[in-house]
Amino acid sequence: xxxxxxxxxxxxxxxxxxxxxxxxxxxxxxxxxxxxxxxxxxxxxxxxxxxxxxxxxxxxxxxxxxxxxxxxxxxxxxxxxxxxxxxxxxxxxxxxxxxxxxxxxxxxxxxxxxxxxxxxxxxxxxxxxxxxxxxxxxxxxxxxxxxxxxxxxxxxxxxxxxxxxxxxxxxxxxxxxxxxxxxxxxxxxxxxxxxxxxxxxxxxxxxxxxxxxxxxxxxxxxxxxxxxxxxxxxxxxxxxxxxxxxxxxxxxxxxxxxxxxxxxxxxxxxxxxxxxxxxxxxxxxxxxxxxxxxxxxxxxxxxxxxxxxxxxxxxxxxxxxxxxxxxxxxxxxxxxxxxxxxxxxxxxxxxxxxxxxxxxxxxxxxxxxxxxxxxxxxx
Numbered sequence: 083x084x085x086x087x088x089x090x091x092x093x094x095x096x097x098x099x100x101x102x103x104x105x106x107x108x109x110x111x112x113x114x115x116x117x118x119x120x121x122x123x124x125x126x127x128x129x130x131x132x133x134x135x136x137x138x139x140x141x142x143x144x145x146x147x148x149x150x151x152x153x154x155x156x157x158x159x160x161x162x163x164x165x166x167x168x169x170x171x172x173x174x175x176x177x178x179x180x181x182x183x184x185x186x187x188x189x190x191x192x193x194x195x196x197x198x199x200x201x202x203x204x205x206x207x208x209x210x211x212x213x214x215x216x217x218x219x220x221x222x223x224x225x226x227x228x229x230x231x232x233x234x235x236x237x238x239x240x241x242x243x244x245x246x247x248x249x250x251x252x253x254x255x256x257x258x259x260x261x262x263x264x265x266x267x268x269x270x271x272x273x274x275x276x277x278x279x280x281x282x283x284x285x286x287x288x289x290x291x292x293x294x295x296x297x298x299x300x301x302x303x304x305x306x307x308x309x310x311x312x313x314x315x316x317x318x319x320x321x322x323x324x325x326x327x328x329x330x331x332x333x334x335x336x337x338x339x340x341x342x343x344x345x346x347x348x349x350x351x352x353x354x355x356x357x358x359x360x361x362x363x364x365x366x367x368x369x370x371x372x373x374x375x376x377x378x379x380x381x382x383x384x385x386x387x388x389x390x391x392x393x394x395x396x397x398x399x400x401x402x403x404x405x406x407x408x409x410x411x412x413x414x415x416x417x418x419x420x421x422x423x424x425x426x427x428x429x430x431x432x433x434x435x436x437x438x439x440x441x442x443x444x445x446x447x448x449x450x451x452x453x454x455x456x457x458x459x460x461x
Contacts, residue, residue, distance in 0.1 A: 133179045135200045140264075141170040141278060143401025143408030143418060146197060148178065153187050162194040163405045168207070169451035170418065172278035173262035175203035211288070212236070212257045212276075219249060219322045221352055222395070222415035224284060226255060234263060236276040236284075237451065239395060239417055240350045240383075240444030244285045244292050250323040250341040256288040257281060261451075277416060280451045292346055308362040310376065315359055316392075317380075320351045325378065327357060334368055338378065347380035349444035354394040356381045383445040388456060395419070395453070396439045396461055399432060406452065407432055409440070417453065424455035437461040 136150030144160040157178050168174055177200045182192035212234065214226030225235045236257055247253070261279030265271070283290045315327035318335065325338045325345075338359065349355060357380045363373040383393065395417055397409035408418045419440050421432065430436030441457040 129181055130183050131179070131181045131195075132184075133177045134184070135175065135177045135202055138170060138172060138174050138176050138278075140172070141418075143406075143416065144403060145401075146170070146176075146178065148176070155184075155187050155189055157189050157192075157194045159194045159197055159403050160401070161404055163196045164403055164418075164420070164452060165196055165198045166450075166452075167199055168260065168449060169280060170197075170278060171207060171261035171280055171451065172264055174207055175200035177201075207260050207262075209258060209260055209282070212259065213254060213288075214257070216249065216251055216253050216255055216322065218251070219320065220413035220415075221317075221320050221350070222411050222413050222417065224255075224257070224281075226257065232272060232274060234274045234276045236279060236281045237415055237417070238281050238284060238350060239415065240352065240393065240442070240447055240453065241281045242283045242290075243345070243347045243350065244283075244287070244290065245340070245343075245345045246285070246287050247344070248323070248340050248342040249286075249345060253286055255284055255286050256290070258283045258290065278451075280449070282448075308374075311361055311363075311365070313359040313361060313365060315357055317351055317353055317355050317357060319353065325351065325357075327359070329367075330356070332367075336370060338370075338375065340378065343375060344377040346378070349380060349383035349393055351380065352393040352444075353396065354392040354441070356392065383443050386443070386445075388443070391441060391443045391456060393444055394439050394441050397437070399430075399434050399436045399438060401434065402432060407438075409438070418451070419453045419455040421455050421458065424458050426458040428458050428460045430460070432458070 134148065134150055134155060136148030138146065139149050140147040144158065145156055146159050147154060147156045166176055177198050178194055179196045179198065180192040180194045184192055214228045217225040217227055222237060222239045223235050224238050225233060227233045236259060259279045259281045264275040264278060266273045314330045316330055317325065317327055319326040323339060323341045325340055326335060327338065328335050357378050359378055360376045361373045362376065365373060383391065395409060395411060397411035399407050400410045401408045405422050406418050406420050408416055410416055419442065428436065428438050439459045439461050440455045442453045442455055446454045
């Protein structure tokens with residue numbers, strides 16, 4: 083027993099003489115344990131995950147720019163997933179979830195994982211209305227000029243449109259949309275960019291109200307009432323007041339002047355979708371000669387099964403993320419499509435530069451500017 087006491091006293095004297103406390107000894111053992119762990123797996127590093135919340139300023143298909151606490155951050159999101167219910171709208175509050183550590187506003191050392199709605203944000207973007215004179219209308223864009231001479235181009239892919247008095251350059255229309263118009267990069271206040279908005283409707287009447295079809299009146303005695311007929315056709319192109327269609331199941335192509343025709347496109351005037359041409363007279367199978375065209379009505383995507391959907395977007399892939407591709411269409415629009423549920427028969431592997439045609443249902447994208455792809459094919 084005396085020997086054990088002697089050994090203990092000797093150890094305490096040794097610690098005192100060396101200037102070491104009991105705590106420092108423990109620290110040494112801990113440090114040596116860490117070193118041992120590091121030696122076992124020398125390449126192991128800690129992974130930090132964080133998020134940054136801000137206001138979306140710009141989106142290019144694989145990059146996003148946020149304004150957060152008056153600082154601008156641009157993230158590469160080419161490997162991230164986009165999970166925002168409104169899509170990518172300028173002015174919307176979003177969060178970028180990433181791994182790594184930000185160095186001030188330098189995002190080069192972090193890896194973006196997803197872009198999501200900012201659940202901390204209680205305010206939402208408000209619906210807005212822009213009134214302007216039509217300059218150009220295509221399948222995916224409408225350019226209008228306001229009474230203050232500001233020119234803005236809005237996206238109209240899959241957008242409900244009703245022109246009671248027809249559509250032509252110079253006509254006044256009301257555009258209902260969500261998102262912020264972006265000022266021109268050169269500071270020119272005569273133009274603004276509306277590409278990062280979601281357009282809900284375009285019409286020459288406000289509020290938007292499509293009347294029920296007028297029933298054909300009963301013929302009065304001694305008078306002849308011309309019977310209304312319907313001709314089913316497929317949209318090939320639209321250029322302001324001219325709608326080009328092919329008669330279903332034929333090679334006959336017609337150019338319809340919509341300048342003074344009531345026109346209603348529930349799901350937009352997209353290539354591949356069907357319309358009914360309402361007319362009186364006898365169709366000769368090749369031309370509009372002898373016909374009195376009364377109106378044009380597109381099909382209602384809400385009432386179509388998936389196999390009957392024929393609304394399409396065509397263009398070249400300019401960017402992608404983990405679950406989307408962005409096309410640049412031939413009328414100059416950049417359109418982002420979610421590809422998670424799509425069947426893909428294209429041969430280009432959805433690589434940048436590939437030319438594809440995407441089938442989508444406008445009914446699935448009423449609140450977002452990211453369109454859900456049903457089918458992806460080569461052009």
